Amino acid sequence: MLSKLPKEAVINLSPGPVTAYPRVLRALSRPAYYDYDPYFLQFYENVALKAAKALRTKEPALILQCEPAPAIEAAAASMIGRNDVVLNLASGIYGKGFGYWAQRYNKEMVEIEVAYDDAITPDAVAEAFRKRPDIKVVHLVHHETPSGTINPAHAIGKIARDHDALLLVDAVSSFGGMDVHPEDCAADIFITSPGKCLGGVPGVTLIAVSDRAWRHMESNPTAPRASMLSLLDWKDAWRKEEAFPFTPSTADINGLDATLDLYMEEGPKTVWARHALTAKACRSGIQAMGLTLWPKTDAIASPTATVVRVPDAVNEAELVTAARAELGVCISGGRGELKGQLIRIGHMGPMAEPVYGVVAVTAIGHALRKLGRKVDVGAGVEAALTAIARGSV
Amino acid sequence: MLSKLPKEAVINLSPGPVTAYPRVLRALSRPAYYDYDPYFLQFYENVALKAAKALRTKEPALILQCEPAPAIEAAAASMIGRNDVVLNLASGIYGKGFGYWAQRYNKEMVEIEVAYDDAITPDAVAEAFRKRPDIKVVHLVHHETPSGTINPAHAIGKIARDHDALLLVDAVSSFGGMDVHPEDCAADIFITSPGKCLGGVPGVTLIAVSDRAWRHMESNPTAPRASMLSLLDWKDAWRKEEAFPFTPSTADINGLDATLDLYMEEGPKTVWARHALTAKACRSGIQAMGLTLWPKTDAIASPTATVVRVPDAVNEAELVTAARAELGVCISGGRGELKGQLIRIGHMGPMAEPVYGVVAVTAIGHALRKLGRKVDVGAGVEAALTAIARGSV
């Protein structure tokens, strides 16, 4: 009845769920505690406080007991009221997708959409506000994981704040791998995951919520309560004196605790630097093999994932399969409407190490050759190593 | 900023999250896999198939990526349509609570409520159907964890099926600890958790869904889709060829896999027997100390948790705190409107061992004495040991 499991990947370079740090895996195996035992109550409070320190916010972070996609749905349901005009910024699949949730709850949605290899410009956002000064909620994906592009969160955040709009930033696969924090980009809701650049596992989501956002949710009559879609339910749950709306995912909280410790102990700047250098090495190699990066410009390419256009006449699925079968290296293909067009390599958490940038180049080059393409893998590796030798980006 | 963590409990006898089996804890620390890697796709399918075997259903189990409370909300949202009359059976806090969710989605709700130390009778259900033959969905909590009472799922299930109603059974804290399975009690939706009698951790939920229930959901226009409240999204997600609606909670799936292996390897009958004997030992001791069990009759007391009335003039919170402080034994108090009235001891998973029934008696007796009550702890322990010596219940 059960099928035999295939061999495990040797090296997982997907853009998430990522290979977790060994210390996170060990933390996941800590004993399971009763959630109302004094130990766990204090432990949970401490994790929320540690998250705040990592996020550089004054208030403890909200921990939702699900991975980021449903957490973003919950944020949409909680933040967007029947009177709210939403500006949705769609530069990729995740940005576009948010619009469907937004429209369940809003009064009206305005959308700026650009090609999925491009980024939203602050000018376009400013223009949108000129036309519709009644925009109340802005949604932005900072890093579009399906296409590896970065949007200018800081500039857009400033514009939103100037217009007194509330900004929701999806930083799921950028926070922890580069310099972005809720208050720096004036985000009112800032969502991130332990399972990407922090090198943990999916299962819970970190959300920083501004006072303005809490007030907006509290005055939103349709904001869910007594529901898994509710952010409000969890507002004070971090306090050891308060009850949990429902049982927290204890193992995932244990894992989250370790990701935060690792991030702060190594030092954010050091962590960001190795993400950036790994990406730089990987891209140099990819380009030296004659391949094309997906993002339109280098400036908008994320340091946490490299996305590559699949060459003409190459089948994406076969390419991904060849890298996995020949060298045991796990990379990702496209999702949704991007399926077939691109491959993706994550540089996240423990895999944000330059040597893995070289491994990615090797694996992709080898796989292409397996599919009959002529590729100068040697040149790719040389270029990657040269980038590493030049050092910090 | 961070407060020092208190000392961990020595022995966790709460009714969940329970002490997990060591093998489950180790499984939680398995490597994190990319969810679309062939290894994980096959692994996930296998876990769903193992769950089906444990649940004795033909179809693989649905695995929701959240703990049971929100999963039950999702089941309500998915199953109950605007034309559905719901019969809610409320013999405790969880049963009562479901009614609030049911009313968000239904046409009308009929409720049978009994005292929270009592159980629903099949006669009352039959009578309800006589009055309202248009009842479409029946909701039953099999084991009311907050009060330790068992409802007659098999008899009620037969009545619901005879009236062609759909039955939703919350078996979160009974399945795995006693003889109850979806098809035996004609449940159309049967919900359970790895974090109770299976000795795992919260974070995911197992749901067995009948064909009738799928058809009902599929024809329900308000059943959520593209939502964390959706059961339909996950219907085929277990198949390795299908996409996941969102990223599964990989660590929790690893843990779930181990709980199912342990349960089947030990053998369900053996597992149920030690749950029952532990409960028997614990209750014999509790009663020998002059305390009163919460459930009205022995027949409705769950083999997976012992609930005890707090004696007059004793403060529940002080009692729980004394057991924890004096002997490091973690037990639970009442929730919601039962707060202050009762204490609860779980007999679940690795703690469903007779010796822990004796430990519970010892800890409660000692704590009562600490609070100034006269208690014959010796007599309690003797009674518990006598029950154990008599052997299988």
Place this chain on the structure above:
Amino acid sequence: MLSKLPKEAVINLSPGPVTAYPRVLRALSRPAYYDYDPYFLQFYENVALKAAKALRTKEPALILQCEPAPAIEAAAASMIGRNDVVLNLASGIYGKGFGYWAQRYNKEMVEIEVAYDDAITPDAVAEAFRKRPDIKVVHLVHHETPSGTINPAHAIGKIARDHDALLLVDAVSSFGGMDVHPEDCAADIFITSPGKCLGGVPGVTLIAVSDRAWRHMESNPTAPRASMLSLLDWKDAWRKEEAFPFTPSTADINGLDATLDLYMEEGPKTVWARHALTAKACRSGIQAMGLTLWPKTDAIASPTATVVRVPDAVNEAELVTAARAELGVCISGGRGELKGQLIRIGHMGPMAEPVYGVVAVTAIGHALRKLGRKVDVGAGVEAALTAIARGSV
């Protein structure tokens, strides 16, 4: 070919290998490092320094890559030269056993032997020195694990030092559970284990060596070198600049690291207090059931293990088996010539918690009754709880 494994014990109360702290178990699963990688070299040095802090010595501790019994053989081989007169103090099986090793290497051995339920007196040691002022090496077992008795290490140490003899103290199952340290008792070689009161696993041994002892070994022409029996080989191995004589047992070093952290973080005094209180509770209960402790007087009974005489007409092996079979509680019987005469309960590491003292009483009482003896288990439990209520010993 392979036999089915029996069910694991529910609670392991043996005097070692003990139940390890969960954090130690997790540490054992840290990645395996190349022993000459800079990370491991520094890590090993740090562990040796942490051990010194716990042992309160100036020099880093020696870590032998084997459990204590062979480590003591190595100490005998290294310390005792062909010109050395050895005073062996035998108050139990381990003390007596050392004599056989001593005689392989020494010039002559003088032995003081007392009954194995008794302790060596300082007077007897002083008298020995009077008769044989040429005694060069004294060997003392601080805690005779097979019989649960403590010898007066501090007083004996003073006498040995006054006579300029070298003292070897086996504190394998006492250090970490009570107040004893190498310099306090003037030990020149002081041997202990992570697998007893420190709550770790066997596999490596900690040895504190005085400068005098090093000088003696260095001038001993028969002291083994290039051998697993050599202490000298490992003298400087803790320094990151030095080579290891052979590959260290990396997992066990990882585990040792965690035991030392746990001990120092909780605080030695706190750790000793719970060992003492657990022993007190256990003994009060044992005696209240009409059983007799093995040690002749309370004063020489170890706080880290309770040893009980097997009542007349009771079979030791049947008693141990009954506790294991009926309640899943693992205790130990006698070893060697003590076999059949006694049972042993460890109070070590995570099991040095008063509640486990009560569990021991319960399990032994229950097992005795199973074997047909009349025992007042209730009285035993009451007495144990009374001891706990009285608090710190």
Place this chain on the structure above:
Amino acid sequence: MLSKLPKEAVINLSPGPVTAYPRVLRALSRPAYYDYDPYFLQFYENVALKAAKALRTKEPALILQCEPAPAIEAAAASMIGRNDVVLNLASGIYGKGFGYWAQRYNKEMVEIEVAYDDAITPDAVAEAFRKRPDIKVVHLVHHETPSGTINPAHAIGKIARDHDALLLVDAVSSFGGMDVHPEDCAADIFITSPGKCLGGVPGVTLIAVSDRAWRHMESNPTAPRASMLSLLDWKDAWRKEEAFPFTPSTADINGLDATLDLYMEEGPKTVWARHALTAKACRSGIQAMGLTLWPKTDAIASPTATVVRVPDAVNEAELVTAARAELGVCISGGRGELKGQLIRIGHMGPMAEPVYGVVAVTAIGHALRKLGRKVDVGAGVEAALTAIARGSV
């Protein structure tokens, strides 16, 4: 006092202690059992039986509670008597080193020594027997880990057996990575480690002993007993009815169990094939970069480690340090008299994957360039990938 730990290596390619399989690491964190508990007694017996199956011997394997170097010392002490003439075959540091131990115990030692980049020939062994038909014990290192050379164990074994001599084979770093078993090469004592090709950790040693060898040891009056140097003490210790000479290293036994399961589940032939292909890839790349392999001929190069001559004017320590510092890749330098002359890459256990052969080439090429050498790393990687594309060796 404690120094800050340097950053951990990203990828450990040393020839041992190797990166352990994740499942082995998890096994190390299984609960610690009392060694005389029925569960552990049966478990230990099962592990010895599993080892026999892997080693293809009739009798359960001996498990010594120390890593291989001291275990080999113990084998020398146990096997070699005062009347025994020993033939020591020295083709490397380990072979040579054994001679020092042999001479502690033997009557006379005959030695065949060849250059450390060469292998012993069967002819030379036959010749030695012609000259000295009284040779009783032959010692052979199958894989000289310090130099990466393989000796012809099967041919030499046949000669020894024909002359009725006893053969001791050190297969520490070859068994599990290639086709070699005790009975195939007529070894009377065959020693291997869980910490090399089996992908486990050091701490225990597996020894297969023939009946002839047991008889020889039993009749050897100087064979140690009641000693850590004794093999005889452990002869029957695997039987659950027998006592252990001293406490087994429980965590390491847990780890060993997992290494054996993994090896047999994957299938020895599959495991050997990936060791061979990884070595092939690595060497092809090394040679394509203009570097020279240490072993004189390809035929004697081990499939489990690649050893490379350090080019003129390059400092070995600087090379190893550069690979570690620049790319986080841990490789090894020379030991003893080979120090400064070579670098070593292990292909063992989980690192015996072709992609790691490429990583080794990349890291060494990059490091050489960092030290100012001109190296065509691209050509090296291309050659390694070509070898992989050609597939099974």
